[in-house]
Amino acid sequence: MSSRTVSRRKRVVRKQEAPEFSFTREDVEGISQALGEPDKLKAQRMAAWEKFESLPMPSTSDEPWRRTDIRGLDLDRIKMQASTKKPVASELLQPLVAESHGALLVLRPGHTPEFQEEENLQEDGVVFTDWTTAVREHAEIIERTMDTIVPAEDGKFAALAAAMSQEGVLLYVPAGVQLQQPLHSIFWAPGTDAAFFHRVLIVLERGASAVFFHETASPTESEGQTVHAGIVEISVAEEASLKFVEVQNLGGHVWNFTHERAKVAREGRLDWIFGAVGSQLTKTFSDLDLTGQGAEGRFSGFYFTSERQHFDHDTQQNHLAPDTMSDLLFKGALVDQSRSVWQGMIYVAPEAQKTDGFQANRNLILSKKARADSIPGLEILADDVRCTHGATVGQLEDLPIYYLMTRGFPREEAERMMIDGFFAPIMERIPFDGVRERFRRMIEAKLGN
Amino acid sequence: MTDILEVKDLHTSIDGQEILKGVNLIVREGEIHALMGPNGTGKSTLANVLMGHPSYEVTQGQILFKGEDLTAMATDERARMGLFLAFQYPVAIPGVSVANFLRQAINAHRKARDPEYKGIPIPEFRKLLKEKMDLLEMAHEFAGRYLNDGFSGGEKKRAEILQLATLEPSIAILDETDSGLDIDALRIVANGVNTLSGPDLGVLIITHYQRILNYIKPDQVHIMLDGQIVESGGADLAQHLEEQGYDWVREKHNGKVQG
Numbered sequence: 240m241s242s243r244t245v246s247r248r249k250r251v252v253r254k255q256e257a258p259e260f261s262f263t264r265e266d267v268e269g270i271s272q273a274l275g276e277p278d279k280l281k282a283q284r285m286a287a288w289e290k291f292e293s294l295p296m297p298s299t300s301d302e303p304w305r306r307t308d309i310r311g312l313d314l315d316r317i318k319m320q321a322s323t324k325k326p327v328a329s330e331l332l333q334p335l336v337a338e339s340h341g342a343l344l345v346l347r348p349g350h351t352p353e354f355q356e357e358e359n360l361q362e363d364g365v366v367f368t369d370w371t372t373a374v375r376e377h378a379e380i381i382e383r384t385m386d387t388i389v390p391a392e393d394g395k396f397a398a399l400a401a402a403m404s405q406e407g408v409l410l411y412v413p414a415g416v417q418l419q420q421p422l423h424s425i426f427w428a429p430g431t432d433a434a435f436f437h438r439v440l441i442v443l444e445r446g447a448s449a450v451f452f453h454e455t456a457s458p459t460e461s462e463g464q465t466v467h468a469g470i471v472e473i474s475v476a477e478e479a480s481l482k483f484v485e486v487q488n489l490g491g492h493v494w495n496f497t498h499e500r501a502k503v504a505r506e507g508r509l510d511w512i513f514g515a516v517g518s519q520l521t522k523t524f525s526d527l528d529l530t531g532q533g534a535e536g537r538f539s540g541f542y543f544t545s546e547r548q549h550f551d552h553d554t555q556q557n558h559l560a561p562d563t564m565s566d567l568l569f570k571g572a573l574v575d576q577s578r579s580v581w582q583g584m585i586y587v588a589p590e591a592q593k594t595d596g597f598q599a600n601r602n603l604i605l606s607k608k609a610r611a612d613s614i615p616g617l618e619i620l621a622d623d624v625r626c627t628h629g630a631t632v633g634q635l636e637d638l639p640i641y642y643l644m645t646r647g648f649p650r651e652e653a654e655r656m657m658i659d660g661f662f663a664p665i666m667e668r669i670p671f672d673g674v675r676e677r678f679r680r681m682i683e684a685k686l687g688n
Numbered sequence: 689m690t691d692i693l694e695v696k697d698l699h700t701s702i703d704g705q706e707i708l709k710g711v712n713l714i715v716r717e718g719e720i721h722a723l724m725g726p727n728g729t730g731k732s733t734l735a736n737v738l739m740g741h742p743s744y745e746v747t748q749g750q751i752l753f754k755g756e757d758l759t760a761m762a763t764d765e766r767a768r769m770g771l772f773l774a775f776q777y778p779v780a781i782p783g784v785s786v787a788n789f790l791r792q793a794i795n796a797h798r799k800a801r802d803p804e805y806k807g808i809p810i811p812e813f814r815k816l817l818k819e820k821m822d823l824l825e826m827a828h829e830f831a832g833r834y835l836n837d838g839f840s841g842g843e844k845k846r847a848e849i850l851q852l853a854t855l856e857p858s859i860a861i862l863d864e865t866d867s868g869l870d871i872d873a874l875r876i877v878a879n880g881v882n883t884l885s886g887p888d889l890g891v892l893i894i895t896h897y898q899r900i901l902n903y904i905k906p907d908q909v910h911i912m913l914d915g916q917i918v919e920s921g922g923a924d925l926a927q928h929l930e931e932q933g934y935d936w937v938r939e940k941h942n943g944k945v946q947g
Contacts, residue, residue: 646796656792
């Protein structure tokens, strides 16, 4: 016990000499070449690399990183490599938003993607494909949109993911096309002492609609650390509608950093659902930009932390046009010595009159050593708006548990019922049975620890 | 005569203060008992001690139920043995619908009897729930609401009786179920209890008003004063209390009651 403490202290001392990833410009050029990127995409990638090099590693003296310390990440050990061949957990391959999926795409860093298509998507001009194919066959879509939603300037890890991503998903739905079947993709990245990167680009043209489920996952490795950095860019055009479910189920050795943003144009609608249970540490930036009149966005977040996990989620609801509506509800439970941070901001631009903005974050602490920080914020520059926010951190109370026990529920079941009840408002916002069921199993797994 | 609740010389403390000072009581299946008395005499304490509330310590005496000593048994085990408490202040369970709650409660009871039990089939449960709700004149949409969450006082009490009807205990304790009810709600609740009572159910009604006893006729009435049952009698005892108040009980027992 005491020797462990000593070694840990040593590590901390070493970490104070500003650490850096060992990647080089040649690595980035190699990725571009492997993908066969046209000049414009290559130039964007190299610019991202330069941005990455110019930015310092985030530290707790930077406001967004104040509560998330990444000095425990041993960057010397992190190398570029392919993922191992561990097969994808079969549970992940199940259709979750309907009886079957329109298409299933499995990405594994360094390996050929697997693609199953149940519906002929191309008939309607829909593109749902891996990044290599996307660069080869649909470069114009990428050139038009990539980096316009999440620019490399957004942060060190945004720049890193933009420079290093070789894997990714492109979903493009042409104007007026209503995709009937849900699309499903998995980024499966087993391996340790590795760095994995991927990006998701979703473009819905005017009046299009789609349902998309994307999962980032890996099994827990017993040793070492792995970094994952990702970018999610979403463009919902005028009158288009997207339901996007994102699940983060990475191994307990993974340090996960993502920058995500959706732009929703006039009368567009986005229903964006997050579920996060995995990783050692996660720092996510999720922004919703309502750029056109009457745009609507709903954010629903489900998270459950355990052991020494640390989740930190920054959300921004940016009302940039009149008559826009945003509604955020994030609910999380914490066990063991885990920690969560949610920091949310509703911004209302001066011209965004008649805006409705809501945000609420609720946390349920299930052990004495767990801790949740919940920091709502409003910045309102218009005068005719309706904005509310709320944040709570609570525990299971004795009285309801006693009440449930008087009905014959053993204590554990009574507690489980209270926890399920706590998450119910989030479950009700998820319009898919399979996803709700999946989240329920995640709760079960967490409570089984 | 085995299905019986027998309280023998029960003494109970909370935070070192003695509340029950030797309670003796027998309730059999098929009987309706009323336990009356002024506020603060230990009636609700008795209800919670019978149910095994963790804050109360039994310092002396026994609670026997179906021949077993409950004193050291956890609350949920008592419930699954067939003891039920309708709360004076039912507790909100946000996020859990009445239907979902009742279905899981039925399953908890049945699984305790048969570990292999797979859970009540949904159609069977729906039919059962509809039947019980009709019995209590409850609108069916009630089943979809979160249990006791934002319920009116009357709705909460009706939800308690609905649970009683669904879980079918052997002994039900109704703790001030009549308090806070208007006359219509009281009538519905009382009708519910009357319908449910029968040879398989014993009822202990705790109240400090005689009012509910206009609707539910007790076989026995007990008066509690300062942690003890000091008078027991028939339904006429309640009538007597209604006319005379509690003063005569206090005068009669002043000095006889400990403490």
